[in-house]
Amino acid sequence: MLLATWNVNSLTARLPRVLEFLGTHAPDVLCLQETKVGEAAFPTEALAGAGYAAAHLSGGRWAGVAVLSPIGAAPFDVVRGLPGEARAEEARWVEATVGDLRVASVYVTNGRALDTPTYEEKLTFLDSMRARLATLASGDLPVFVAGDFNIAYEDRDVWDPALFVGTTHTSRPERERLDAILATGLLDAFRVAEPDATGFTYWDYRAGMFHKNMGMRIDLALLSARLGPRVVRCGIDRDFRKGLKPSDHAPLLLELA
């Protein structure tokens, strides 16, 4: 079983690359973030042409999340929005059942800077996530929650930790909240498969950052701990950060036995 997550930075702009991805990897689940598409403009037909159905929450110009799966195993029991979140209109959380997995696609608030209200909102959003995931952990289905967490969990998850002192993404409160999320019974699948590797999922478009591998690991695939023994591999497909009109994020893929 192949699960994937990808911040596409506009599903409209990235549709050719997304269709390419579906054709290349044929994932059983693909979580998308930053779809940046209005509800009515969501490319349902184009995805159906590739054999995929979507459960999505679309906020218009910004954010937006989706869970894709093959039409024959379409997402159901969809929950749009995160209980308790302050700004539901930002469209940052969608949940659905695919097969016997409870799947959530999440795009965590960026936070901008430590002294801004959006940083406080980021921490609150993460608290709401922890509460929701604790609820899901008490359910029958194992959980796959994946997306752009906008947190680099450890210093090795950014190209130069010294540059991030006093900024978002590496601050202690953010990392502590990720600890709390993991403590609901989830594994960071990339670290299960690659305990020692440096693996980035995001590189700024500017200044040749990708070619210099000045990136960050901020996209995560979290998995119920009971599925840990089924992790075969987890890796980043850097080819989708290359070529024609790439996203600034690369997709993260997780194979389960």
Next chain:
DNA sequence: ATGACTTTCACGGAAAGA
């Protein structure tokens, strides 16, 4: 270098990303 790139909305340039 107080930048560098890309997207949306809208038709110039702001806002957002991280």
